[in-house]
Amino acid sequence: MKIKAQMAMVLNLDKCLGCHTCSVPCKNAWTTAPGSEYMWFNNVETKPGTGYPHLWENQNLHKGGWTTKNGKLRLKAGGKLRKYTQIFGNPNLPGMEQYYEPWNFDYKSLTTSPEQKHQPMAQAYSSVTGQPMTPKSGPNWDDDLGGTHVTGQDDPNFAGLDAKALLEFQRVFMLHLPRLCEHCLNPACVASCPSGAIYKRDEDGIVLTDQTRCRSWRFCMSGCPYKKVYFNWKSHHSQKCIFCYPRVESGQPTLCAQSCTGRIRYIGVMLYDADAVHAMASRPETELYQAHLDVFLDPNDPAVCQQAIKDGIPHPFITAAQASPTYKLIAEWKLALPLHPEFRTLPMVWYIPPASPQKPEEQAGDALEHMRIPPRYLANLFTAGDEAPVRSALHKLLALRNYMRQRTFGGEEASQCLESAGLDPQTTEAMYRLLAVARYEDRFVIPTARRENAQGEDVEALKGYAGYPGNCPCSPQFKGRQA
Ligand code: SF4
Ligand code: SF4
Known part of the structure; x- marks a missing residue:
């Protein structure tokens, strides 16, 4: 076993407003340079719909991610040999039509227009050719179902469902899906890069691109099944979400999480067994959700803590993993x-x-049984079609709602509705606190970079800090204090 630490994010879609506030600071901070106009490290999609870039989920078209052959993992677009033969002509790249032709408006015509009968218009100009254009698609083309009557049929999450019937006016449903790079444990982008320019950093699992090593082959773009690597058409380098690492290193959440108006985002550390990653990623499709859970390790298990220390995980990461909201939401509950x-x-x-x-x-x-969003649709989105984990999560959420309603307004014994969801009042209260009224420091538990190595720190002051080595239950100092 080799234990590693990974930054993880959880988004509570039950509370997403689809306001796009998350995308704006991200865009302003990271993708304002020429050539990055069309890049949205964070975007918010409306489902049903085909998302951004268009049809990103359809791997028959894009050939992203991994597949298995004789139980072994293979890149869907082919291994190294195939890559070298395609190095000057990658056939799986999404074209500009799957993104959109970036444009800007001629705002000057609004302010300098002479007085006239009609209000002046701002003409759109292509940022690529400089010519006047009519926008025909964008990063958010099916927003709030605006284009779903056209694109909805192509949404792959309708597999096994009657898409036509579910898109009828009276039955149609809607949910918002904010997306960013997944900072995967088994990243296809990293495995696809012939130059070794894209890498997963050891200390917290954030996936980054070394701009000086990027050779413009763009196999990371086609290899990523979430289509979260972009190519800067001016600098000719690949760029992607950096999980706001300069902020994270100083203990602050990413900009999308910090700015989220719905407070739907949680950031925390997960400990996992790096040696198990490939075996788990190779399991049959319907077992993949459970396999992914099996990779995670319980940070409160003393044996895991001891091994983590041996494997060089700093104490602040271990204490952060023990208080991690993401561990609770993903693995515990x-x-x-x-x-x-x-x-x-x-x-x-x-x-x-x-x-x-x-x-x-x-x-x-x-x-x-009467949910407007079919559990099967959610299962196609989140659990490779297996409805059981989706139904179990929804059952818990609905039981939590019922419990809080009955506890607040009276009615039958509040705890009765919890039993069938496998919950008890104590867990439900903890879930309620984290999902509904969590404080900033409960939603974001982020260790600072190697703080315990700081020189000349005031040790007494450090004792109040969660990342102080002596505050970790598995450290000798902590055990000494308990004795
Ligand atoms: S770019 Fe992000 S989402 Fe895509 S494979 Fe790499 S780590 Fe995963
Ligand atoms: S800011 Fe939060 S609530 Fe608004 S769209 Fe983004 S994730 Fe959803």
């Missing part, structure tokens, strides 16, 4: 689920599925 585990990259941005509106008289179990 099993409320959060991975996005398209069938891509086999073991993604590390997980989602709590949205529960549809519930009538007050419905019990959690009954409500599942």
Whole structure:
């Protein structure tokens, strides 16, 4: 066993407003340079829909991620040999039509226009050719179902469902899906890069691109099944979400998480067994969700702590993992689920599925049968089609709603509705606190970079800090204090 630490994010889709506030600071901070106009390290999609870039989930088209052959993992687009033969003509690159032709408006015409009968218009000009153009697609083309009547049929998450019927006006449903790089445990982008320019850094698992080593082959772009690597058409280098590492290193959340108006985002550390990653990613499709859970290690297990110390995990990371909101939501309570585990990259941005509106008289179990968003659709999105984990997570969420409603307004014994969801009042209260009223420091538990190595620190002051080695339950200092 080789223990590593990984930064992870959980998004509670039950609370996402689709306001796009998360995308704006990200865009302003990281992708304002020429050539990066079309890059959205964080974007928010409306489902049903085909997302951004268009049809990114369709791997028959894009050939991203991994597949298995005789039980062994293979890049879907082919291994090294095939890559070298395609190095000057990558056939799996999404074209500009799958993104959009970036444009800007001629705002000057609005302010300098002479007085006239009609209001002046700002003409769109292509940022690529400089010529006047009419925008025909964009990063958010099916926003709030605006284009779903056209694109919805192509949404691959309708597999096994009657898409036509579910897109009818009276039955259609909607959810928002904010997306960023998944900082995967088994990243296909890293494995696809012939130059070794894209790498997963050891200390916290953030996946980064070394701009000086990038040779413009763009295999990372086609290899990433989430289509979260972009190519800067001016600098000719690949760029991607950097999980705001300069902020994370100083203990601050990413900009998308910090700015989220719905407070739907959680960031924490997960400990995992790096030696198990490939075996788990190779498991049969329907077992992938459980396999992914099996890679994670319990940070409160003393044996895991001891091994983590041996493997060089700094104490602040271990204490952060013990208080991690992501560990609770993913592994302890099993409320959060991975996005398209069938891509086999073991993604590390997980989602709590949205529960549809519930009538007050419905019990959690009954409500599942009448949900507007079909559990099968959510299962295609989060658990490779296996409905059981989705139903279990939704059942818990609905039981939590019922419990809080009955506890607040009276009615039957509040705890009765918890039993069928496998919950007890104590766990439910803890879930309620984290999901509904969590403080900033509960939502973001982020260790600073190697603080315990600081020289000349005031030791007394450090004792109040969660990352101080002596505050870790497995450290000799802590044990000494307990004795
Ligand atoms: S989601 Fe991020 S880490 Fe995963 S394959 Fe794509 S670019 Fe790489
Ligand atoms: S993730 Fe947060 S900021 Fe982004 S759209 Fe959803 S609620 Fe708004």
